[in-house]
Amino acid sequence: MGAGKSTVAERLARLLGRTFVDLDSEIEAAFAMPVPAIFAGPGESQFRATEALLLRQAVCRPDRVVALGGGSLIDPASRALLSSTALWIQLDVPLPELQRRIGERGAGRPLWGHPDALQTLFEERESFYCGADFRIDADAPPGDVAAEILELLEGDDREGPGLDSTMEPGHIATIRVDLPEGGYDIVIGSGLGASLAERVTAIGQGPIAMLTDWNVGPLHGEQFASVLEGTGRRLEREVLPAGEEKKGIAPVVDAVDRLLDGGWQRTAPVVALGGGVLGDMAGLVASLLLRGVPFVQVPTTLLAMVDSSVGGKVGVNHRSGKNLLGAFHHPDLVWIDLAYLDTLPDRELRAGLGEVVKSALLGDPTLLEMLEDAPHRVLERDPQFVAEVVRRCCVFKAGVVEADRHEAGWRKVLNLGHSLGHSVEAAAGYGTLLHGEAVAIGTIAALELGVAEGVTNPRLPNRIRTLLRALGLPTSVSGISAESLATAFAGDKKILGSDLSWVFVEEVGRPTLVEIPLARLGSWLELFQKCGILRP
Numbered sequence: 242m243g244a245g246k247s248t249v250a251e252r253l254a255r256l257l258g259r260t261f262v263d264l265d266s267e268i269e270a271a272f273a274m275p276v277p278a279i280f281a282g283p284g285e286s287q288f289r290a291t292e293a294l295l296l297r298q299a300v301c302r303p304d305r306v307v308a309l310g311g312g313s314l315i316d317p318a319s320r321a322l323l324s325s326t327a328l329w330i331q332l333d334v335p336l337p338e339l340q341r342r343i344g345e346r347g348a349g350r351p352l353w354g355h356p357d358a359l360q361t362l363f364e365e366r367e368s369f370y371c372g373a374d375f376r377i378d379a380d381a382p383p384g385d386v387a388a389e390i391l392e393l394l395e396g397d398d399r400e401g402p403g404l405d406s407t408m409e410p411g412h413i414a415t416i417r418v419d420l421p422e423g424g425y426d427i428v429i430g431s432g433l434g435a436s437l438a439e440r441v442t443a444i445g446q447g448p449i450a451m452l453t454d455w456n457v458g459p460l461h462g463e464q465f466a467s468v469l470e471g472t473g474r475r476l477e478r479e480v481l482p483a484g485e486e487k488k489g490i491a492p493v494v495d496a497v498d499r500l501l502d503g504g505w506q507r508t509a510p511v512v513a514l515g516g517g518v519l520g521d522m523a524g525l526v527a528s529l530l531l532r533g534v535p536f537v538q539v540p541t542t543l544l545a546m547v548d549s550s551v552g553g554k555v556g557v558n559h560r561s562g563k564n565l566l567g568a569f570h571h572p573d574l575v576w577i578d579l580a581y582l583d584t585l586p587d588r589e590l591r592a593g594l595g596e597v598v599k600s601a602l603l604g605d606p607t608l609l610e611m612l613e614d615a616p617h618r619v620l621e622r623d624p625q626f627v628a629e630v631v632r633r634c635c636v637f638k639a640g641v642v643e644a645d646r647h648e649a650g651w652r653k654v655l656n657l658g659h660s661l662g663h664s665v666e667a668a669a670g671y672g673t674l675l676h677g678e679a680v681a682i683g684t685i686a687a688l689e690l691g692v693a694e695g696v697t698n699p700r701l702p703n704r705i706r707t708l709l710r711a712l713g714l715p716t717s718v719s720g721i722s723a724e725s726l727a728t729a730f731a732g733d734k735k736i737l738g739s740d741l742s743w744v745f746v747e748e749v750g751r752p753t754l755v756e757i758p759l760a761r762l763g764s765w766l767e768l769f770q771k772c773g774i775l776r777p
């Protein structure tokens with residue numbers, strides 16, 4: 242507070258020709274109120290949660306200078322994120338000078354209650370700043386401080402996210418998912434090409450298993466195999482069946498059998514090239530082989546890019562229900578090359594948007610507005626727009642996964658739209674409705690039920706209906722009997738005792754988990770019929 246972060250960062254951004262981002266202003270815009278009002282109203286914990294999310298979004302772009310709020314580095318995950326993705330510059334100003342600068346202005350700032358408050362904060366926060374790449378004596382005019390930083394950056398020849406960043410051509414963003422067991426990068430780009438070989442070379446040892454499906458293999462398999470051959474390691478190629486109706490344990494066991502019979506080693510990675518079905522199956526193969534081998538996700542559908550490739554949930558369907566056999570097996574790398582979308586059929590692209598709207602509704606109001614303002618840009622595959630959509634979804638999902646990597650609590654919010662969604666998908670017969678289409682229908686169902694339960698803002702269902710329709714997604718389904726839905730609901734993983742755990746949304750960006758007795762299934766189905774979600 243008072244160190245001159247915003248002024249110096251703005252000047253530095255101008256000198257570097259980069260975009261300036263002031264984190265406190267972003268937070269104020271998100272809440273539509275000034276910082277003191279956020280502390281007084283929604284409270285400090287809401288402020289910090291939004292700050293962490295916006296910080297993540299801000300620093301994952303290579304072309305920015307970001308001024309952080311003084312308390313943003315209290316959060317260890319934010320400090321780890323800065324260390325891994327950004328050049329972190331600390332402005333040092335002696336305490337008496339800070340006290341002089343703030344003077345009367347301090348009275349309006351949160352956490353500034355009495356004359357000693359600044360000294361207490363100064364001492365408390367000192368230890369959080371020790372991870373900075375550079376510390377600058379900032380007891381000088383802002384223009385001089387910015388010029389000094391520029392000089393320092395020009396002389397900095399370290400590899401990484403600084404000025405001399407040697408990113409692969411086509412690179413758009415790298416998002417780090419930090420986990421206690423190590424974490425991984427999500428690399429996003431377009432036409433990334435051969436640089437994948439370098440990254441895979443660093444993952445494990447020995448042969449590489451490349452798993453793809455019978456649609457993606459003929460389109461991209463050869464070119465992808467030649468990239469992997471660039472590692473100089475032996476390549477085993479496995480082609481699995483494509484489609485939700487084939488997502489069972491049998492192809493997984495076949496692949497595991499062949500790899501083990503060939504003497505698979507514990508350090509030898511499995512690389513998945515395909516959509517969510519293939520990624521989930523290949524991940525299960527990787528988790529089963531020798532109790533877990535390294536794993537790389539190379540998603541080729543929009544759905545897999547924005548959702549399924551991140552987070553380590555892998556598995557297959559069982560006759561009793563969807564995704565009932567599985568494991569948590571986090572990837573070592575997620576490599577998103579948007580060029581794969583060029584061959585993706587339109588219907589599959591739209592299905593991916595079902596999960597995009599879900600993510601936006603859960604945690605990214607700006608993304609929701611972007612889609613509402615220009616749905617045609619994503620349908621027409623505007624490259625910049627699609628890249629931003631994918632980046633924002635990955636940032637959101639990475640944050641949720643970091644907070645709860647094994648879905649013990651908060652991560653369950655990602656199941657928004659999956660209660661009725663999974664049930665209509667199974668009841669219609671796998672492959673009839675695409676997964677993302679079923680999620681779109683299920684999202685409307687969760688919103689309508691949320692309104693009926695007094696949790697959801699009553700304006701939300703129609704707002705999201707309008708958006709989903711503009712994106713070419715279904716918001717209702719016909720010809721599914723109540724009996725088949727009841728059977729499908731009974732096989733839902735989200736049943737806890739006699740309750741089903743629903744994800745509701747109070748407002749955009751405010752999800753909540755609510756358990757409702759499964760005995761009320763009949764009344765839910767009635768409501769869904771009344772709202773036109775289930776049609777005869």
Ligand SMILES: NC(=O)c1ccc[n+]([C@@H]2O[C@H](COP(=O)([O-])OP(=O)(O)OC[C@H]3O[C@@H](n4cnc5c(N)ncnc54)[C@H](O)[C@@H]3O)[C@@H](O)[C@H]2O)c1
Nearest residue numbers: 456483516517518519541542544545549554581584585676
């Ligand atoms: N693990 C998770 O966290 C998670 C999250 C969300 C969804 N999922 C799962 O993801 C699955 C849905 O994934 P999906 O929508 O990617 O479906 P999908 O994997 O079935 O892919 C859709 C179709 O497109 C084909 N395809 C893939 N990439 C292509 C390309 N670039 N060009 C042309 N054709 C291509 C596939 O062969 C398939 O026929 C569901 O089974 C769902 O349960 C998992």
